Amino acid sequence: MRNPLKQLADRIAELAGPFGYRAFVDSAPVLERALARNAGLGWIGKNANLIDPKRGSWFFLGELYTDLPLPHDSPETGYYCGTCTRCIDACPTGAIVAPNRVDARRCISYLTIELHGPIPEDLRALIGNRIYGCDDCQLVCPWNKFAQASAERDFAPRHALDRIALTEAIAWDEAEFLARTEGSPIRRIGHERWLRNIAVALGNAPTGPAVIAALQSRATHPSELVREHVRWALARHGLA
DSSP states (O other): OHHHHHHHHHHHHHHHOSOOEEEESSOSSOOHHHHHHHTTSOEEOTTSOEEBTTTBTOSOOOEEEEOSOOOOOOOOOOOOOTTOOHHHHHOTTOOEEETTEEOTTTOHHIIIIIOOSOOOHHHHHHHTTOSSOOOHHHHTOGGGGGOOOOOOGGGSOOTTTTSOOHHHHTTOOHHHHHHHTTTSGGGGGHHHHHHHHHHHHHHTSOOOHHHHHHHHTTTTOSOHHHHHHHHHHHHHTTOO
16 A cells, blocks of 8 residues: 555645655554544444444555644544444454453454464464454454455455465465565565464364374474474374
């Protein structure tokens, strides 16, 4: 989204003259949901996501910080979740501990993307086959019946990542991981955490020869982080 934001800034400059700005797309500690709500773009739902009543919550937020003297928008003061608790009920790890309150330490998106160390053992079985984030709280949100698929090519799956088998993906060496995740945010977790996450997912998979062989192929990986999660996964299949 950074390039479209730059194009927007250039268009504004054509109308208002040169100005100073800085673009953000989930790239700095910017309170983007609160800013979006204060700009009247929607309300913050019980799952802590910004919800647009006409588009749901399946969108990215981008910001231009600028020194232009702009008029203030009217904030969204309504709250339209009502008595619905589908997002709270659907969260696999119980990370939405109360309406509008998410315990990041339990959130699968945090555990599989942001966490650098071991995934807590008591949460591993709850992760299922998710290896990079989780959107269950959005999948069940009734407001997303208004969401529309984007025609923007940059948002389309790349390198067939939406069709790979976990038993195939765990076999990638670091070079192949970097090649297959080029242009994707998945790359930022690195190869080690990629293998960690897949080991957990395979530990939660039905037992079978392909699953066992895939896990055993990483049992002697140089990283203790990977080896420890593989040991856990193999134990789930009855193998010490």
